[in-house]
Amino acid sequence: MLELHQKSENPQLCMEVMKYTERLLSEERIKMTDAQMLSLLSHISAMxxxxxxxxxxxxxxKNLFQEVSKQxxxxxxxxxxxLPHLHEDEKYLLSIHFxxxxxxxxxK
Incomplete structure (x- = not known):
């Protein structure tokens, strides 16, 4: 996992964004498997x-994301x-993880 933080070239920011995301998941009562969390961290690191x-x-x-919930x-x-300087469509790709x-x- 630390390797993924390092790949972002800003490990501290990567950890902060991941912790923020984990809080959102908790607030929304969305549970992720370890594999899903690893995939999410990889995406956040790339972001x-x-x-x-x-x-x-x-x-x-955006039509490809019609089935994805508003939440x-x-x-x-x-x-x-x-994060600054991201393309506005990044949210659609990230939403797939959630x-x-x-x-x-x-x-289940």
């Missing part, structure tokens, strides 16, 4: 890196606001 170097993702087709997209938006955890959690 911190992109933010630092002002790298933009390619715009996404998941809003949570992702809150996380993305913690939505997947919600769906898999409801199947």
């Amino acid at each position: 911190v890196y992109r933010s630092k170097y002002k790298e933009m993702i390619q715009p996404v087709d 998941s997209i809003e949570m992702a938006g809150k996380v993305c606001k913690k 939505e997947t955890a919600k769906i898999e959690g409801s199947m």
